Amino acid sequence: MARIDSSLPDLSDLDGLACRDSPIHRLDPRIKLLTTLLFIVCVVSFDKHQLSALLPFAAYPVVLLILARLPPAWILRKLLLAVPFALCVGIFNPLFDRTTLLHIGSLEISGGWVSFASIMLRFALTVSAALILVASTGFDALCLALARLGVPRPFVVQLLLLYRYLFVLVDEALRLSRARAQRSFAGRGMELTVVASLLAQLLLRTLDRAQRIYLAMQCRGFDGEVRLLRRLRIGASDVLFLTGWTAILLALRFLAPAPTLGQAIGRLLPS
Amino acid sequence: MHMADALISPLVGGVMWAATAAITAYSARKLDAGGDDRVVPLMGVLGAFIFAAQMINFSIPGTGSSGHLGGGMILSILLGPYAAFLTMASVLTVQALFFADGGLLALGCNIFNLAFFPCFVAYPLLYRTIAGAHASEKRILVASLVAVIAGLQLGALAVVLQTFFSGVSELPFATFLLLMLPIHLAIGIVEGLLTAAIVTVVGRARPEVLASAAALPATPRPGRGRLLAQLLLLTAVTGGLLSWFASTRMDGLEWAIFHSSGKEALPAPATDAHALAATLQERTALLPDYAFRPAAEEGDAAEPAAEVAAAGSGKEKEWPDVSAGTSFAGLLGATLSMLLAGLLGFALLRLRQRR
Amino acid sequence: MTRPLVVVSDLRHAYADGQTALHGVSFQVGSGDRLAIVGANGAGKSTTLLHLAGCLLPQAGSVRVADLLLCRENLSQLRRSVGMLFQNPDDQLFMPRVFDDVAFGPVNLGLPADDVQQRVMHALAVVGATHLSHRQPHRLSGGEKRAVAIASVLALSPAVLLMDEPTSSLDPASRRQLIELLQTFEQTLIIATHDLDMVLDLCPRTLVLGEGRIIADGASAVILSDAALLAAARLEQPLRLQACPVCSGAARRPSPPPGR
Amino acid sequence: MTRPLVVVSDLRHAYADGQTALHGVSFQVGSGDRLAIVGANGAGKSTTLLHLAGCLLPQAGSVRVADLLLCRENLSQLRRSVGMLFQNPDDQLFMPRVFDDVAFGPVNLGLPADDVQQRVMHALAVVGATHLSHRQPHRLSGGEKRAVAIASVLALSPAVLLMDEPTSSLDPASRRQLIELLQTFEQTLIIATHDLDMVLDLCPRTLVLGEGRIIADGASAVILSDAALLAAARLEQPLRLQACPVCSGAARRPSPPPGR
């Protein structure tokens, strides 16, 4: 998967963005995580032909993006990178659902296209919310939040180590595949057996490395438990953020102001 | 194949979350009880290995496309099911957070599909049974092939089911299944071969690594029974609660259907493929059906499969006609609210620059 | 001199695959001394250090550090007086932030948070890396990683500092900085290395290992100028003691560069 | 002299994360020359070599090897005339047996089996590793691994040999053997290294890189005794010149070791 290769710089970008400072960055990671989850649940709980009620939810990523001072172009690029799967499944909707749902002038729009648009919109909303969460929090803080929220400790420690060694091992894999490419000509040298021994080589080195890491941990008093020193504190701004967004999101979900507003205006317009 | 947030309903996402949370907690407890702290760094680094390994892709013979290592099976062989499950879960979490593969809500589905099946079903029931403790290279090959293929097929089936029950995609159940299973069979064969080859090389170079993992208990029988029972119970409770909540508190349409169909006794296991297909089609018809009608007409949900075609042509039932105006109004309102959001953003931006 | 802090007697070790790495090694190190362990690849240097750090237990013979016999019961106590710097800093920096990493040892000791904070900042200050405390290890340069790894060991204020090839893959300036830093340390230092020029600068005493046995043990100046001994151990004189290729007639003069 | 075999002009490269590694580097290397590329960590040495080996494509500027412009179309042809030795031999030896590994390149060229066999045995003989042909690479010692890695590159009989830090982590005797082996080679050699003493022995010409730019390019003997230039590039004089009273009056002499 060349994607990890090309996404790795993005990953470092994420780290860089998470190191910035903004009101959003200073929020407690638990609060941000819960708000993001609530947002996603609200967005995906709509009926699949809903488009209009979904659109106002864009306010959440837009406002957070600006408050957290994150570059919008970056989020857009990441969104595009992740588009294929939703596209693959969503594109079938227009094929299977051809009932006309909407007339705009003489143009007939089928339910399939509406639900396709709805899928893509859901996709954009949920993915950008998750990206903003990570980019404004940072991986280690998120892990800390998970631990404090009761996620089992071995799992959290796991995540931390995985993230740390991701960069080291991806580098190693990159060097290995470069060395292979050096001596591969005209499409040869990509056979399954070669890949298997390449991966086995990487795996053996990984096992050795794990052994060395374990020794290094032991030398500093590791006893099976990884203790994280940093404390999290929930302050007034955190409470405000959570209650504020909960109110807004639930209102958007259940009162669906957009269609109502539209209708109200529609009545005013001469038909 | 990753599920995406955009394709699932909160009900499906929630149920799968609950199920994976339970398995995670259970695996973590088992691991703690194992008491071997060496496994902590091993799991972390092997998780990173799975990522790195996915960078090295290979050509699938005869197709010209390329594939990469999935990971669940090889981790189980190296670490045993509990640690392997936790490691796969963390790999998928990182993918969800950083690579936007799937999403937060779909994470439960993805962990279930890509970690639970290989680690807790295919590995103990197939790989361990076929390969045994001290396997010859031939047995490793057969065991890996069978186990990886089975794990992937189960995963693919689960993706189809989750998509189907979520009802966001219009893809008919049978079509989707027919798309998914063959693709994953091809992927499974290649990945099985690759897994076997890697295990063989590691076994030659470091026999002790495989030996120590093989000595770990695969899911012990009573534990497995209890795990499954707990899982089923938990899933049922969450499903029931969520769908009740949904049907009473939210707009209900989709969920009520699910709820009522969930209460129906599942069709008895079909003995011949024909009956199975028929049952599937019947169920398939259900969701596309409801999607085209207002709630009032929703009573005759058990109409035959021909409904799909009828609805597809869109001639008889002009259901959406009534709502065309509503939809237009909706679009107008949405545009306005987008505008408002944009204005809000702009104002914030100016405010920030002022400061 | 001082009474020995580290006493190794007749230490033997065979790895699980049957490879005997140490065939009876004995030596003593006094408090505050600096000892270099040198030898060919595979001579047993790292294996010796791993024993002193309590990562391996003696299969025969014994190891004592600060009057504490190395055995399973004393392990956690012994590890408080010994700090080990591994060859590859990436293996040693396993926490998400530099601060967490340096704090890892003190936190495991069960110290109160304030105390930990203070120790961490002190250790980072010693190696001149205070400004790195919020960085992520994978974004540091080679020299910075090495400095942080040293800080993470110093934070435990060990009486003995063990180092496995501390100068490998550093550029000449970073290597020089590291040597100068180590010269200011007052802890007992035991360094396994191929960099004999560093030994000359840093360690008055050298132990030469060959195939799991001690070949020589004595003053560095003497050992490192004994060409026959060094050749037997697959080593050669420190480069600075070798004849200057530019001045000495025998050495090959670099030919003039080709015109561009 | 000979007409240039390698021509690099105004080569620039920025990595995907925005880090600019090369800001316009130009140099030429004649056939049969030996060039050393030196510089601090992160100066851009490896990046330069990766371009010459066709692992990276120029973002601006151009690279020509044996009159072939480096671009996507010429890639597989160019790789036949260039062999690269990576810094860590573990990255390079990925096949289960030494023989398979050395044969990997020739087999991929589509040569007949006899031819491959002959090339492999010849390459192994050159580096004195014939006896290793049936061993598993990961069980070899550091020096042996390095030798096999060189053989696997030589089996393609490249016109240009690129090496990234070939002497790091070798014990002094293995390092010496490697230097002597390289001295017998007639191929064009381009070596990126921190080991300035090796440069003195092996390469008549040196290129000094600093932050992605060429700081100096000329005769090794001149450059490596210019203390001010070296200090600016975060390097220092080769150790043998530091000790030489003629070459360097100011250099630090090793202090006499304190008696025990």
Ligand SMILES: Nc1ncnc2c1ncn2[C@@H]1O[C@H](COP(=O)(O)OP(=O)(O)OP(=O)(O)O)[C@@H](O)[C@H]1O
């Ligand atoms: N984990 C291991 N399993 C089996 N054998 C090992 C292991 N580690 C080291 N050995 C063997 O033990 C011997 C001593 O190894 P050791 O690592 O102590 O050497 P060293 O002096 O540190 O070498 P180097 O200079 O290459 O670091 C070698 O023959 C080596 O192959």
Ligand SMILES: Nc1ncnc2c1ncn2[C@@H]1O[C@H](COP(=O)(O)OP(=O)(O)OP(=O)(O)O)[C@@H](O)[C@H]1O
């Ligand atoms: N894959 C990469 N992605 C992003 N930046 C990179 C990558 N590889 C190298 N760099 C950066 O490019 C610059 C040049 O790196 P390069 O590896 O060429 O240096 P070098 O001279 O070989 O250093 P060293 O002596 O440490 O090997 C450095 O700043 C480095 O951080």
Ligand SMILES: [Mg+2]
């Ligand atoms: Mg060693």
Ligand SMILES: [Mg+2]
């Ligand atoms: Mg380099």
